[in-house]
Amino acid sequence: MDWREDGIILAIRKHGxxxxxxxxxxxxxxxxxxxxxxxxxxxxxxxxxxGAQVDATWRARLSEHIGSFxxxxxxxxxxxxxxxxxxxxxxxxxxxxxFALPEREAHPPLYRxxxxxxxxxxxxxxxxxxxxxxxxxxxEETGFxxxxxxxxxxxxxxxxxxxxxxxxxxVSRDGAGEWADRMLxxxxxxxxxxxxxxxxxLAALGTTGWFIENKLAASLGNRPPPEARGRFLDAISRRxxxx
Numbered sequence: 001m002d003w004r005e006d007g008i009i010l011a012i013r014k015h016g017x018x019x020x021x022x023x024x025x026x027x028x029x030x031x032x033x034x035x036x037x038x039x040x041x042x043x044x045x046x047x048x049x050x051g052a053q054v055d056a057t058w059r060a061r062l063s064e065h066i067g068s069f070x071x072x073x074x075x076x077x078x079x080x081x082x083x084x085x086x087x088x089x090x091x092x093x094x095x096x097x098x099f100a101l102p103e104r105e106a107h108p109p110l111y112r113x114x115x116x117x118x119x120x121x122x123x124x125x126x127x128x129x130x131x132x133x134x135x136x137x138x139x140e141e142t143g144f145x146x147x148x149x150x151x152x153x154x155x156x157x158x159x160x161x162x163x164x165x166x167x168x169x170x171v172s173r174d175g176a177g178e179w180a181d182r183m184l185x186x187x188x189x190x191x192x193x194x195x196x197x198x199x200x201x202l203a204a205l206g207t208t209g210w211f212i213e214n215k216l217a218a219s220l221g222n223r224p225p226p227e228a229r230g231r232f233l234d235a236i237s238r239r240x241x242x243x
Contacts (some may be wrong), residue, residue: 002057002058002059002060002243003029003058004057005027006055007024008111009024009049010024010120011050012049018037018039018040018041019038021119022036022048023098023186026056027111030101030104032058032106033066033103033104034060035066035069037068043213047071047076049081052074052077052078054068054072054117055074055099056067056070067098070218071079077118084235086121086122086127088201088235089127090118090121092228093118094228095228096135096226097114097138099220099223100142101142106163109206110138110141128196128202132190132208135212136208139215139216145151146163146169146170146207146211147216151175152164152170160172162183163181163190165211166183185196185203186207187200198239199240205233206237
């Protein structure tokens with residue numbers, strides 16, 4: 001059993017004296033693990049970093065075995081390790097993918113969105129909004145996408161200011177009525193409208209975070225979402241405080 005394609009390294013953990021187990025996210029094979037022989041060597045250690053893009057070949061005697069990878073570098077993205085904000089964002093992405101995706105289940109659109117998002121690392125002015133859009137794509141791919149096209153109560157497309165925590169659908173000011181205090185905010189940037197300041201993105205991430213914590217996590221046995229996401233939100237908050 002074997003296959004070859006590009007993949008994004010999500011995590012590396014030591015395996016024995018000289019090897020590592022790598023988790024990759026690939027377009028056709030999803031989140032996939034394999035042993036890399038000699039992974040702790042001077043040659044491979046710089047390549048095997050979270051976020052790196054590699055050309056990976058996986059082989060195993062049987063498909064259900066963990067198998068082994070051989071990898072060649074495609075894009076390192078190592079520059080982000082000197083940028084604390086970018087590193088916090090990268091850690092949030094890799095942790096959420098490990099948290100949310102079943103092993104070996106393909107998600108081609110999400111893979112492409114992830115690759116494009118990581119290509120923006122270091123462009124700190126663009127990254128918070130791009131990350132928000134990626135997080136919405138993650139919810140969509142895992143079955144908890146938001147429908148923000150029209151009001152769930154009235155069908156209107158104007159004055160959409162809330163998101164229903166029950167359905168993930170938009171709700172207008174009139175449609176919310178006496179339930180307004182139980183709704184989540186529909187920040188315009190969630191619909192791709194207007195300029196998105198860091199404060200707007202942070203508020204919007206509060207809404208997507210509610211669905212990650214209360215819908216996605218619940219479907220995964222109520223495991224707590226990764227702390228790396230919270231650390232990235234803290235990094236955005238600190239940037240807002242600095243002005």
